[in-house]
Amino acid sequence: MNENTDGIRRKRASSRALDDMDRKLLGVLAEDATISYADLGERVGLSPPAAHERVKRLRRSGAIRKVAALIDPEASGKPMLAFVHVDTTGWGKTPVLLAIEEHPEVEEIHSVAGDTCMLLKVRTESTHALEGLLARLYDTPGVKATRSYVVLSTYLERPVQPGVTAEWPALVKNAQAGVAAFNNRPG
Amino acid sequence: MNENTDGIRRKRASSRALDDMDRKLLGVLAEDATISYADLGERVGLSPPAAHERVKRLRRSGAIRKVAALIDPEASGKPMLAFVHVDTTGWGKTPVLLAIEEHPEVEEIHSVAGDTCMLLKVRTESTHALEGLLARLYDTPGVKATRSYVVLSTYLERPVQPGVTAEWPALVKNAQAGVAAFNNRPG
DNA sequence: ATGATTGCAGAATGATGTTCGGCATCAAGA
DNA sequence: TCTTGATGCCGAACATCATTCTGCAATCAT
Structure with a gap:
């Protein structure tokens, strides 16, 4: 086998699945992208260059679409x-x-x-x-x-979050079905 | 009068209306907030410190809610x-x-x-x-x-834009309203 | 077992953010 | 009209940070 064992297109270097560290980085950067790499690294347990390396990869792979200033709707005159x-x-x-x-x-x-x-x-x-x-x-x-x-009131409005809900309680009929669904996930 | 002439709460320094320069800055930063102040200033016709000063003010006033990394939905596993x-x-x-x-x-x-x-x-x-x-x-x-x-297809999805449409053609009942709207246009 | 690859840490360097002082402009009041 | 205060901008200095490079350790494949 000239392919990895855990899936078809793993390890292609430019479009790999996100690991836990990536999700932690995205979680921090989704909240505040002005943070320095030193602080970012400290938040996730990485050295500044390592954090920088992974963020650069996340940008190249497209996981980070862009870094943007989020404008207040009322300030921009559109309440x-x-x-x-x-x-x-x-x-x-x-x-x-x-x-x-x-x-x-x-x-x-x-x-x-x-x-x-x-x-x-x-x-x-x-x-x-x-x-x-x-x-x-x-x-x-x-x-x-x-x-x-x-819209009368907005109670929540946020960009795409990095996390996913691992388990939906009401849907898990038995352990086997849950595991099967997990193994069939597309990512 | 201890107040400015053009409105009730102008000139309060922390919540002032956005001027053209502010909207230009927001327009650039809404697209890419990783740009350097040197380039940003050049884009809008300002020196780096001046651009920095205005951006800092926009952040303090809340016009810029936050600067965040926008995550690709598919990369985060939620297509x-x-x-x-x-x-x-x-x-x-x-x-x-x-x-x-x-x-x-x-x-x-x-x-x-x-x-x-x-x-x-x-x-x-x-x-x-x-x-x-x-x-x-x-x-x-x-x-x-x-x-x-x-959702079957997403044709457009973007954060809050700084601009507003100055004139809605179908709503202009007479020339006077059109001229007034035109003069108040931001761009 | 061994070579290749990947990912991370430490240090050096270059670029950039940030602050400071001074000047021009404008508005209000004498 | 002249003065006074405030505002916003620029150029230069300084501090901080991004970025690169080198070496090392762990992992995977042969």
Whole structure:
């Protein structure tokens, strides 16, 4: 066997699975990326160069997409948040819908399965601005209807977290099923 | 008048409105916060210390919430994204619902206006993990029903942008409003 | 058993963050 | 109009940190 024993594409050096140390590093950097490598290394139990090496690898591999300043919505003048469900006539309306990403108010555009076609996350200055955005949507050919869910309070909003829940209590019927599911995981 | 003329709480030094330079800085830093102050200053037309001073102010004022490493969802082992609408019996179920934020799969929890009470953004390892999370939700007292919108494709997903749309074409009823909006534009 | 590879620590170096002093600009009040 | 205070910027100095290099230890494969 010219391959490792624990999977098909392990050890390919540029896209390896994250180990515990990587997740610890990501956990710290996801919270504060301005930390020095000395402090970072101390937090995870690594020397500064070792921490730097692993972070560099995480960046190259794409595990760290980018390091960015997260802007306060209210400070940027957009206190209103809403999720907009868009129903279109037929499929393939995505290209024309993507035009609205020109507006900095639009933060997410997803195609979803369910009783709606597209889902938008938008952040606007006011109700008027939301109305303007909806008007812009209805001007788009193929847009049949929209339903807006205006956020009243945000209790949690954070970026992608490095951790995963190891075990979902209600789903583990027996130990064997749990182990089988674990071994079949895609990562 | 011991106050500035252009508003109630201008010039309070710790929470001032963002000017054009601030938005330019935020625009750059929202994309890449690893840039050096020398390059940052060059991008916006400022000396390194001046850029540093303004960025420091933006951090102190809270306009920059934090500088964080943005993690690739697939690299962290959570390729599945879903929005979950939660219907509860009556109000005030938020405190018990907040317990699920323990799971790193849960990225957002909002209370919304519309035909549902709460809205969750969750990112899971698999459909099984999503099922486990839903089971966890149904175990929560007061949860009546959930509707999940599984994301098929994500066309856009970005953090809060510094800019705002100055003018919404469909909303401009007369020239005067348009000119006023134009003059107030940030860019 | 042995050679190759990987990952980490310590030290040196270069780049960068950060602070300081001085100057120009602007607004308010005499 | 002149003065006074505050603000924001620049250039230079200084301190800190990122980054690289070398060597060593552990691991895996032959």
